[in-house]
Amino acid sequence: MSLSPASKPGSTQAVYAVLRRRFAQGEYAPGQRLTEAALAADLQVSRTPVREALGRLLSEGLVVPGSRGVAVAALSKEEAELLFVLRADLEALAAELAATRQALGHLAPAVVDSLDQAVDQVQAAVEAHDVRATAQANLALHRAIGAAAGNPFLEDALHRVWDRIAVTTVANLDDPHWACTITDQHRAIVAGIRAGDAEVARRAAKLHIEAAARAYRPHSEAAK
The missing domain is CATH 1.20.120.530 (GntR ligand-binding domain-like)
Incomplete structure (x- = not known):
């Protein structure tokens, strides 16, 4: 899934919006690992906006630190x-x-x-x-x-x-x-x-x- 051309140039907000939408629609499973490289390739952007977007998701509690990248937060x-x-x-x-x-x-x-x-x-x-x-x-x-x-x-x-x-x-x-x-x-x-x-x-x-x-x-x- 690529971002629209208008939102592609270095847009952390565009990456963040896509990831938030995926979370809201239940596209990620609890515990699923998300890596900068895989998401960057999927969204056809550089790793920098992906890293920054994941940082925002981390601060919101939607993901947690993992051994490599982050993982979707699982509720106890x-x-x-x-x-x-x-x-x-x-x-x-x-x-x-x-x-x-x-x-x-x-x-x-x-x-x-x-x-x-x-x-x-x-x-x-x-x-x-x-x-x-x-x-x-x-x-x-x-x-x-x-x-x-x-x-x-x-x-x-x-x-x-x-x-x-x-x-x-x-x-x-x-x-x-x-x-x-x-x-x-x-x-x-x-x-x-x-x-x-x-x-x-x-x-x-x-x-x-x-x-x-x-x-x-x-x-x-x-x-x-």
């Missing part, structure tokens, strides 16, 4: 539990704020419709048994709800949590039972937002993330 059971607790509260707040904005008439109908469409895209990916597409559609839906909350500080906090937890998402969605369950949970969240019912939206979002945490635990324990 305890770390995952702490992140899911935080995520449940943040996503519950996002859904609550989005529903409140809907009740006040501050959400455009097209925005609410786009949430339903995002749920449909997750369902289509699940039915196609495409785990990676499901993970990407799932993240897109959660980001859309975060944006609908209308609080950029909350949205920034959510992005940080999503990036740290993205490496678990593909593993979760590889469980057919869980993958089929999320559509109903997503629809409950969006229904609460559409109805402008802040409490219903908040409760549905929190229950959804708490269920995701329970689905994750077997994977974390198996990795030990």
Whole structure:
């Protein structure tokens, strides 16, 4: 995967953006080794912007030092539990704020419709048994709800949590039972937002993330 010509010349930011997107989409597995040389060849850039981008990812906790290069950070059971607790509260707040904005008439109908469409895209990916597409559609839906909350500080906090937890998402969605369950949970969240019912939206979002945490635990324990 090469960078676009416009962003190629010595752009650490362009390399960083590509790598962050890959993390967010669950393209890297926990513990996977990343080297400057391999990434530079893959992105068709020099090693300097790759080194600088990896340094930023290291400071953010997405990678850890390895014997050669870095490795994708793997969450311990305890770390995952702490992140899911935080995520449940943040996503519950996002859904609550989005529903409140809907009740006040501050959400455009097209925005609410786009949430339903995002749920449909997750369902289509699940039915196609495409785990990676499901993970990407799932993240897109959660980001859309975060944006609908209308609080950029909350949205920034959510992005940080999503990036740290993205490496678990593909593993979760590889469980057919869980993958089929999320559509109903997503629809409950969006229904609460559409109805402008802040409490219903908040409760549905929190229950959804708490269920995701329970689905994750077997994977974390198996990795030990």
